[in-house]
Amino acid sequence: MGFWGTLIVCRESVPLPQVPEVRALDQDVRRWAGSWRTGWQGWRIHGETPGDLPETLGGAGLVPMLSAEVMASDAAYVTGFGPAGERWAAWLQFEVALGHYVPPPAPFDDEGEFIEADIDDPEAFPDYHRQLAETRQRLLTHTPGDRQAAEAAVAWARDCRLASPSTEAVHAVLTGREVFVEALVDDLVRLVGLVDGG
Secondary structure, eight states, X not given: OOOOEEEEEEESSSOGGGSHHHHTTOOOEEXXXXXXXXXXXXXXXXSOOOTTHXXXXXXXTOOSEEXXXXXXXXXXXXXXXXXXXXXXXXXXXXXXHHHHHSOOOOSBOTTSOBOOOOTTOTTTSHHHHHHXXXXXXXXXXXXXXXXXXXXHHHHHHHHTTOOOOOHHHHHHHHTOOOSSTHHHHHXXXXXXXXXTXX
């Protein structure tokens, strides 16, 4: 089973485990090893965290900040908060994330017999495909992604006085595919200049 938890890179003003909102989680918080840019720190919070944790930390003044809520190393929801609290977000491996929100149905009938049916066939599993479509629409309404997210990430890096990556390079990471989604998160933090020499 992959990593469940939240990766956070933020300013070094206060060690993340000392932030009251993080202490209140009562979860395992460890340094995220890396050659972080001077003045920045990286942390790994192990275990599922509240979905609004990035917003809570941003509201508590822990900005600028980049977080990635990781689902079993399969997918991640990335949020960036700028110096003035402005926010952008993007999914990494969104279609895989959908499987965590709407698990595919077991291919068995009411008697436990195996069904010779294609799970990708909407006619064979209409309820599953309806729920999948509704969830996809709901999640993408709040986080459209694609080039819009890449442009927002580039603007965020500029506002944080980090790197100036191209929109195309960021877009390639946001739409990339890896066995472990943390590899894409690593690529993103390097690209926006959060790692020395990145």
